[in-house]
Amino acid sequence: MDNPEIGQPDETADVAVPVTLTVNGRRHDLMLDPRVTLLDALRNYLGFTGTKKGCDQGQCGACTVLVADRRIDSCLTLAVMNQDVPIVTIEGLGAPESLHPIQKAFIEHDGFQCGYCTSGQIMSAVALLEHEKPPASDTEIRERMSGNLCRCGAYPGIVEAIRCVRDAARNPVAGEAA
């Protein structure tokens, strides 16, 4: 993601410090004001605008990314605090021609309407299904996805998408047929 528009030095560059972020497998060396959150570094300095800013206060989950395989809200941590750890954003999951199974499932099951919360929902779902104990029931899916709000109320589709990917992973053949 080399966007020449983005990544220009900040006007407060006199207080900037070197920050190295490893995003989607690639190393990026930046000079950042220490106040820059991980979310703003990803969006404004590296061009990973798939990650969204909803509340900027840890209350909505739109900014969810994976840091060392754990989902976190990137708005409540500083870029400078997240060096030497692998960071994965929605751009690191799949490409339009080769979508990640969870991205596909969100399309198939109407897991979004306006799409604003969707990257956060998908990153959270990836952590839930690939890096945590798989959820046993729909109630558990709802509880463990409760850190991602959806203003459009696409929740039924989101739960369905997650359930289907979970079931397909448990039983690949039946999953493909479904």
Place this chain on the structure above:
Amino acid sequence: MNPFRYVKATSPADALARMGRNPGARFVAGGTTLLDLMKLGVETPDVLIDINHLGLDGITEDRHGLHIGAHVSNTDLAEHDSVKKKWPVMSQAILAGASTQLRNMATVGGNLLQGNRCGYFRDVAMPCNRRDPGTGCGALGEQPGVEGINRYCAVLGTSPSCIAAHPSDMCVALVAVDAKVKISSPAFDRLERAEDFFRLPGDTPQIQTRLGPDELITGIELPELPAGARSMYLKVRDRTSYAYALTSAAVVLTLDAKGRIDHARVALGGVGSVPWRSHEAENALLSSPPTEEAFRAAAEAAFAGAVPYQYNGFKIALGQDTLVRVLNELVRPGAGERP
């Protein structure tokens, strides 16, 4: 956010040395409370000391109980096998708080120091004695033009200077299990009982705990619960998940051979200025048979000294019901018992 210098501490001693006597310096752990308050302009540190690399991330168990490093994440503590088995109330309380994303970031030390979520405290345009001593309490609505939205505020332990409720779930369980907080200061290290760690607002609501400004929390200790102890946390909130407690209760108890309660520790959340230990409820429980009637009496005793404000009177009845429900659940045969 105001500009600050960022430094990374490498050990507890290094963190203390960097803190020194600078009143403008702050430690940052998960950042989920501090960065939020910095964006709001409530916190304006000139130095931010990153304490995420002090080597305080272990959990070890010995015959005294569990020793937990201050930097252990809320997720790792809640999911720890021994915690789930032997201190289920701890695991339940932590998992009832915030969201998975936030629990992955939040640390034990930060959770103990999350302060409060009072809307007036968070809004620098509003009066708040806790944020700016002497400006008045916005939540009391005593000043013209300030309505005093106090639905989330406390009914126990408040003072005329501050009525905020302590928001933590984990800390309520810490009080119920009689946990100790490990503190390191430039002079010496000490242990503080979780119950004594939090300070009632009184005339100095800006001082919320017994931790000095130049001190570091290095961990917590969970003592073994008595043999046969049953424990449980229940939280009531405006929506089923991802909301602060309106009321909550953490209870640890044991039953004797005749099914009578012979040990009880009761802590309440959402209703007190601090995570609230109820000696009144405990005493009531120890002197009666485990019946619904006795549980009601214990719950009434717990709230006998409660002072409601304009919008939060409902917390008294709701808090009582919350405690009664936990007690009923815990005395069911086999309930919440540790193996």
